[in-house]
Amino acid sequence: MELKLFNTMDRRLETFKPLTPGEVRMYTCGPTVYNYAHIGNFRAYMFEDLLHRVLAYFGYRVIQVMNLTDVDDKTIRDSRAQHLALKEFTAKYIEAFFADLKTLNITPAAVYPAATDHIGEMIRLIQTLIDKGYAYQAEDRCIYFSIDKFPSYGRLARIDRENQRSGVRIKNDEYAKDAVADFALWKAWDDNDGEVAWDSPWGKGRPGWHIECSAMAMKYLGPTFDIHTGGIDNMFPHHEDEIAQSECANGCQYVNYWLHCAHLMVNGEKMSKSAGNFFTxxxxxxxxxxxxxxxxxxxxxxxxxxxxxxxxxxxxxxxxxxxxxxxxxxxxxxxxxxxxxxxxxxxxxxxxxxxxxxxxxxxxxxxxxxxxxxxxxxxxxxxxxxxxxxxxxxxxxxxxxxxxxxGFFRVDEAVEAVIPPAIAALAEQRLAAKKARNFAEADALREQLKAAGWLVEDIPGGFRLKMLD
Incomplete structure (x- = not known):
């Protein structure tokens, strides 16, 4: 039986064919560990777990990589606000994330690379982009990717680049959906970064968010791999930027199948703290x-x-x-x-x-x-x-x-509630009354059982008792 998946890049169902027969290499966008993951995040992680399990169900060996974003604008901002070193601050939320995965019975990925453990790979990738003419250092000492050098930029998210301003730069990790602009690969250190910085050929600084995923995906899955997933909000700018920098650096297609999940709503409304419907x-x-x-x-x-x-x-x-x-x-x-x-x-x-x-x-x-x-x-x-x-x-x-x-059944753990002798005796009395066609007494005993927290059901040859909530 052929497995068909909706490829976001082409906006159509396609028969899945992995690069290596019998094996799937898959990258899934993981958490930014500046807080506890919320149920909107877990909607995406659950979709990715379903995909992983279905691939395995159809006989594939799945190599899944899920990144941990432990350095970006938010992790630095909040760690400084709490007067904690970045690693100390993020460790708490990384530990909580893995505990939550276990609680939800989410299949472990093969690798969970943390961004701060792969700075060297990011620096080398950025240098390749500079050497090939796709990236440049601006007057603010940051390194930017030039989207004008990548004509197919915007294909995944269907961004219309006509009449877009050329040469506009954005340093922030996240930006507005209509802000098509050169994006930061390396951010020069400033006072807002505190002690968070690494040495590089372009001066002290730190990577941008988008380069992190490209570098880690390439290290563990190669220059081209089968599936990349995430929430629909990751499509632009994050995934669009990943494609641009990866394909320019490697000279080949980055990903064969893109899969994105839709948003989670709460009581029909977008989840937000201000609306009082935000839950971890x-x-x-x-x-x-x-x-x-x-x-x-x-x-x-x-x-x-x-x-x-x-x-x-x-x-x-x-x-x-x-x-x-x-x-x-x-x-x-x-x-x-x-x-x-x-x-x-x-x-x-x-x-x-x-x-x-x-x-x-x-x-x-x-x-x-x-x-x-x-x-x-x-x-x-x-x-x-x-x-x-x-x-x-x-x-x-x-x-x-x-x-x-x-992943939500407990076939081998399901046990019948222990039935107290007095409850069993009432049920037996009810059965006897019913056999004697004393239906009024049988109904009264049913209500007595219900008041005690038990539901009695008639089955061939006897009865069955269930504990009520």
Whole structure:
């Protein structure tokens, strides 16, 4: 089955063909470690994790590199405000970032290069651009890339350069979307940098943000690699600048497939501190939600569509995952003999639908629909009493297989709540009343169980108890 991905560069679905058969080299834009990552950041990291898992699911060996931006305008600004050395300041947020990745069950990258550990590579790349005539030192002692020397600048973001002012320079790492201008590769030291500086052939200073990713991607993945990802906000200027400096330095195409995810919204609005809808993962954990519940919500929309985050969605995720846990417990308890053929068609249909959906540009909605198809079918077979132990084990194996991509099930950890003897006794009394056709007493006992926090469900041959929230 061919895997098709939407290449942002060409704005179309394309069949994925890696440079090296069976292997994918992928660069994903990581955090700028000046604060805790927020759920908007994790929407992008979750999309990249889904991509990584799908590639592995289709049999590829994935070499993923995710950078850590530990020197830029913001890290310097905030470290100085807290009177901390840059490394000491960023270490706290790097540690927190890795803890958050673990909480969300995000697949580790092969390498997490930090910008401050690769200054030498950046200096050499900048020197190559100067030697080839693509970069120059201005009167402010900074080194700038000349976009006029790269005619295809703006192709990724569809920037129309007609009538743009030539020779305008921008020193800041981030700038307005319409500010097409020469951008800083190396920033000459000034008082705002404090003690953050490195020696270079052009004087003391530090790298610009954009050159960092190019240098680290080239070191670990080579001059041309398969996939580069990030949020749609990274497309311009960051990714556009990466392409320009990398292709000019190396004389070859930088990346074959560009993938970008859309923004995360909160209750239909853009997330911001001023709007009071800004959340880190830690904020959600403090409210009692789990990492897998957050993961479920962050995977809830196709990566190229805006994801609307709500607390109602988190509550729904909790209920949905509880139902899957209950199903896994029921499947593990099946002891009926048989060869499992009774669920062969159900398994084949769900597996095929899941794979087909993922192959269509990571269509997570259709993939999840296939999972629910299997859930409904499994419950139906359990309720009928016709499911064999072999069939139940095959169903559990298929859910484990799905979880290689989804990452939010706990198939082998799901356990039934311990039922107190008094609750079990009430349920038995209700069953006896129902068999005696004393429905009024049966209903009263159901309500008594509900008041005690338990839901009783009728199943063939008996009942099932579930703990309520």
């Amino acid at each position: 993962l830690r904020d959600l954990l403090a409210k009692g939600y789990s990492g897998r519940e957050v993961r479920y919500v962050l995977l809830g929309a196709h990566y190229r569509k805006k994801l609307n985050f709500t607390f109602e969605a988190l509550d729904q995720a909790r209920e949905t995952l509880k139902k899957f846990d209950a199903l896994f417990v029921r499947l593990k308890a099946v002891t009926r003999p048989g060869d499992g053929k009774e669920c062969g068609e159900l398994l084949a249909d769900a597996d095929a639908a899941f794979r087909t959906a993922l192959a269509d540009d990571l269509n997570i909605a259709e993939a999840t629909a296939a999972v629910f198809l299997l859930q409904r079918g499994a419950n139906s077979q359990l309720d009928s009493g016709n499911l064999s132990q072999a069939g139940a084990q095959k169903l559990l194996a298929q859910f484990r297989n799905f979880d290689e991509v989804l």
